[in-house]
Amino acid sequence: GAVVSQHPSRVICKSGTSVKIECRxxxxxxxxxxxxxxxxxxxxxxxxxxxxxxxATYEQGVEKDKFLINHASLTLSTLTVTSAxxxxxxxxxxSARGDQQGPYGYTFGSGTRLTVV
Amino acid sequence: xxxxxxxxxxxxxQEKEAVTLDCTYDTSxxxxxxxxxxxxxxxxxIFLIYQGSYDEQNATEGRYSLNFQKARKSANLVISxxxxxxxxxxxxxxxxxxxxxxxxxNFGKGTSLLVTP
Numbered sequence: 001g002a003v004v005s006q007h008p009s010r011v012i013c014k015s016g017t018s019v020k021i022e023c024r025x026x027x028x029x030x031x032x033x034x035x036x037x038x039x040x041x042x043x044x045x046x047x048x049x050x051x052x053x054x055x056a057t058y059e060q061g062v063e064k065d066k067f068l069i070n071h072a073s074l075t076l077s078t079l080t081v082t083s084a085x086x087x088x089x090x091x092x093x094x095s096a097r098g099d100q101q102g103p104y105g106y107t108f109g110s111g112t113r114l115t116v117v
Numbered sequence: 118x119x120x121x122x123x124x125x126x127x128x129x130x131q132e133k134e135a136v137t138l139d140c141t142y143d144t145s146x147x148x149x150x151x152x153x154x155x156x157x158x159x160x161x162x163i164f165l166i167y168q169g170s171y172d173e174q175n176a177t178e179g180r181y182s183l184n185f186q187k188a189r190k191s192a193n194l195v196i197s198x199x200x201x202x203x204x205x206x207x208x209x210x211x212x213x214x215x216x217x218x219x220x221x222x223n224f225g226k227g228t229s230l231l232v233t234p
Contacts, residue, residue, distance in 0.1 A: 034221045043208065044162075044224045051219070091160055097219065103150055104167035106212075106222055111160040 002028045004096050006109025013084055013116055021079045021112045023094035029074035030096035034106075035067075038091040050077060074098075084116045120144065121209050121225035128230050130199045137184070138194040138228045140209030146170075150212040151192040152222060153183065157205045165207075168192060199232045206230075 003026040013019050023033060032051050036044040048064075050056035050071035058064045066088075068080040077096070081088055093111040101107070122141045130136035142151065149170045155163040168176045168183045176183040184193040196203055206229050210222040 032219045038160075041227075041229075043226045044222075046221045046223070049219075049221055093160070093162065095162075095222070103169060103212075104152060104164065106152070106164075108162040108164075111162075113160065 002096075002098070002101060002105065002107040004030070004094060004107045004109040006094055006112060008112060009110060010113045011115070013114070015085055015116055016083055018080055018082045019084055019114060021081075021092055021094075021114075023077050023079075023096065023109045025075050025096050025098065025107070028096075028098040028100060028107075030077065030107075031074065031099050032097045033069075033071050033077035034095040034097075035069060035077075035079050036093050036095065038093065038111075040091075044093065047079075081114065084114070086116045089114055089116045119225075120213075120223045121211055123209055123225035123228050125228045126226070128228055130196075130230065130232055132201060132232055132234055133198055135195060135197045136199055136230065138196070138207050138209075138230065140192045140194065140225060142190050142192060142209075142211050144190075144211065144213050146213045148215050151183070151185070152210040152212070153181070153192075153194045154208045154210060154224075155203075155205045156208060156227070162208075166194065196230075201232050201234065204230060204232045 005024045035047045048056040048058045056069035071077040094109040151168045153165040166178045182195045206227045208227045209225040
């Protein structure tokens with residue numbers, strides 16, 4: 001089945017630094033990538049949608065200069081949290097779709113737990 | 118406005134019993150898809166079952182079945198013969214539009230299920 005590899009699984013960084021999270025589709029071409037954020041015991045909140053080769057579309061309230069999304073190839077999308085602060089500590093998870101996948105073909109990465117200290 | 122509503126923050130069920138997790142949705146689209154995911158404490162999103170809006174029969178996948186009542190806009194998940202390993206968060210999600218629309222999934226707030234011996 002389709003697999004999305006997400007790294008790192010956990011990261012601790014100092015306040016003010018930047019962190020990059022990668023999602024790679026291993027066996028399919030991810031034409032669309034979705035990035036979600038999840039606070040403890042809460043729902044997944046969509047941050048942005050990116051299509052390969054295009055700029056990401058951010059949801060209302062998500063700072064695009066803070067959360068930089070790059071989807072330069074059909075197998076790799078990255079989320080960079082710039083100048084991270086403790087309130088950015090959260091669980092980030094990507095979900096990829098490819099043209100060849102069926103109607104329920106949303107493949108999730110395993111998530112990244114970010115802690116900003 | 119909330120598109121997916123899960124009214125049960127937490128549920129208990131005894132091992133080997135069946136349990137129903139509620140989900141109602143709101144959409145004006147004729148074509149949409151409904152999903153259930155399981156999220157254990159590790160954070161990964163495990164796809165359980167899918168129901169398309171035009172599917173006439175309720176979806177079933179092993180011990181999981183989806184009770185789809187289109188007129189009532191409900192898509193309840195039924196887990197039969199509960200196992201201890203079923204203890205996790207369960208999320209109902211909806212994709213609006215056609216299957217290849219490229220739209221993201223909207224998630225409900227989730228239900229925490231605890232299976233007791």
